Amino acid sequence: MNYYKYCSQCGETNTHGYIDGNHRYHCTHCKAIHYQNPKPTATLICPKGDHLLLGRRAFSPGKGEWGLPGGFMELNETLYDAALRELKEETNLEGKVTRILGTCSHYGSIFGDILLIGLQVDIDNWDAMIAGDDVSELKLFSINNLPDLAFDCHTKILSYYLK
Numbered sequence: 001m002n003y004y005k006y007c008s009q010c011g012e013t014n015t016h017g018y019i020d021g022n023h024r025y026h027c028t029h030c031k032a033i034h035y036q037n038p039k040p041t042a043t044l045i046c047p048k049g050d051h052l053l054l055g056r057r058a059f060s061p062g063k064g065e066w067g068l069p070g071g072f073m074e075l076n077e078t079l080y081d082a083a084l085r086e087l088k089e090e091t092n093l094e095g096k097v098t099r100i101l102g103t104c105s106h107y108g109s110i111f112g113d114i115l116l117i118g119l120q121v122d123i124d125n126w127d128a129m130i131a132g133d134d135v136s137e138l139k140l141f142s143i144n145n146l147p148d149l150a151f152d153c154h155t156k157i158l159s160y161y162l163k
């Protein structure tokens with residue numbers, strides 16, 4: 001994680017320590033708290049009958065393993081915007097978000113703390129599917145014969161869908 005060394009309020013040096021009920025990054029001089037928050041991600045369950053779409057990850061973390069499509073929300077987009085943008089980037093598919101399945105918190109990843117939000121997406125036209133962005137291969141797996149997934153939070157979100 002990168003931290004700003006100097007306080008954006010007063011210019012003094014920031015520190016990690018206890019303030020206002022928690023351990024936070026803050027300035028002891030002017031008491032400004034420099035809040036840090038988990039990054040929200042849209043994590044996608046795309047069913048086709050009794051099959052589910054998985055992508056083989058082209059990069060670390062989890063390189064070479066199977067995972068759910070998705071990625072981080074950007075500024076100025078909604079969760080659903082992020083879901084459909086990531087879907088397009090990674091699979092060239094388009095669709096509609098039909099429901100929020102549940103969430104999973106992952107602490108201390110190489111991206112910091114992440115809040116994964118599982119969304120079900122119904123795909124408009126599967127013929128358009130092309131692997132792209134940070135996915136090297138896409139495949140529809142029978143829900144009765146799914147591989148191990150790259151991340152525990154993907155497995156958890158999958159379990160919300162299957163139950």
Ligand SMILES: [Zn+2]
Nearest residue numbers: 007010027030
């Ligand atoms: Zn300060």
